[in-house]
Amino acid sequence: MFSVASFLLENTWGNSLVPAAKFLEDIDKVVEEHGGISIVFQALEQLYTRYKILDSSLSRQKRSFQEKIPDLTNALQVVRWLQSSGDGEQKEPMETTFELADNVYSTAWVKNPQVVYLWLGANVMVEYSFEEAESLLKENLDGARDKIQQLEKDLAFLREQMTTTEVNISRVYTAQLKKQTSNVA
Amino acid sequence: MTTAFSNYEVTAEDQQRINLFSRLVTQKVDIVEERKKLRQEKEKLEDAQLELELLDEDSEVHRRIGECYILVKQAQAMVFLNSEKETLESKLHDTEDKLEKIKAEMEELKKILYGKFGSAINLEEEDEDS
Numbered sequence: 001m002f003s004v005a006s007f008l009l010e011n012t013w014g015n016s017l018v019p020a021a022k023f024l025e026d027i028d029k030v031v032e033e034h035g036g037i038s039i040v041f042q043a044l045e046q047l048y049t050r051y052k053i054l055d056s057s058l059s060r061q062k063r064s065f066q067e068k069i070p071d072l073t074n075a076l077q078v079v080r081w082l083q084s085s086g087d088g089e090q091k092e093p094m095e096t097t098f099e100l101a102d103n104v105y106s107t108a109w110v111k112n113p114q115v116v117y118l119w120l121g122a123n124v125m126v127e128y129s130f131e132e133a134e135s136l137l138k139e140n141l142d143g144a145r146d147k148i149q150q151l152e153k154d155l156a157f158l159r160e161q162m163t164t165t166e167v168n169i170s171r172v173y174t175a176q177l178k179k180q181t182s183n184v185a
Numbered sequence: 186m187t188t189a190f191s192n193y194e195v196t197a198e199d200q201q202r203i204n205l206f207s208r209l210v211t212q213k214v215d216i217v218e219e220r221k222k223l224r225q226e227k228e229k230l231e232d233a234q235l236e237l238e239l240l241d242e243d244s245e246v247h248r249r250i251g252e253c254y255i256l257v258k259q260a261q262a263m264v265f266l267n268s269e270k271e272t273l274e275s276k277l278h279d280t281e282d283k284l285e286k287i288k289a290e291m292e293e294l295k296k297i298l299y300g301k302f303g304s305a306i307n308l309e310e311e312d313e314d315s
Contacts, residue, residue, distance in 0.1 A: 023197045074251035075251060078253070081250045094256070095255070095256040096253050096254060096255045097247055097253060097254035097255075098252070098254070105254075155211075156211065159207060160208060163203055164204060167195065167200055167203060
């Protein structure tokens with residue numbers, strides 16, 4: 001997707017996903033070598049747009065992982081509670097209130113629970129021991145957190161490339177202004 | 186007519202500083218958001234604690250775990266609330282620390298960048314609530 005003018009990018013792709021923007025050291029030279037200000041301008045704008053598209057796609061991915069976290073922590077909390085309630089040799093049934101449907105709650109007595117069922121999606125529910133359920137949920141939670149962290153790193157890198165490009169654009173612009181005024185004078 | 190910016194040479198090093206600054210701004214926004222959430226959470230817990238204290242020790246309350254409610258004794262609920270509050274407070278503390286560090290770093294960069302570019306650069310955030 002980054003088929004823009006290569007002179008705007010570093011050769012090394014430090015990050016596999018995002019190509020690094022080059023800081024244009026000598027604007028005049030770059031403009032001269034690559035066919036004039038308007039072409040350089042266009043290339044910069046194009047690069048910036050690409051970055052922006054990537055930015056929104058990565059942000060979306062991050063949000064979707066973030067949305068999973070509360071569900072997982074809720075489930076984990078219940079499993080851990082079930083686990084600890086078994087430890088106390090407390091055999092009497094526990095009264096719980098659960099959501100039957102939106103705004104409808106019902107009461108259930110849970111008697112000495114041993115297993116728990118996890119919803120795996122696609123209409124499949126599987127029976128797990130508390131330990132297995134806990135480790136599975138924990139794994140998913142850690143996985144989601146890792147993914148978010150990775151995405152945050154990518155995003156931070158991407159934002160830096162965007163800033164570099166923004167500064168490049170404004171510097172090309174000032175170079176152009178300078179040239180125009182010196183021509184007039 | 187020349188713009189103020191054109192009188193300054195932007196070096197690769199300046200660019201690095203500007204990049205770092207923008208990275209810090211993004212981080213700061215995220216952390217301020219997180220702190221807001223934690224503070225709200227803490228307020229809720231404190232409200233719950235207050236209500237609980239008014240109840241009789243033998244009375245039972247519904248405690249939410251995940252998506253269902255479980256009937257527990259008042260004393261148990263108190264223990265639970267206290268431990269929740271402790272973890273929340275330590276999280277809040279970490280967030281404050283991080284925020285302070287970021288702010289200090291930003292100040293440092295501001296000094297350097299304003300020192301060089303003066304009014305040709307703008308490093309102020311639009312709305313600050315910290």
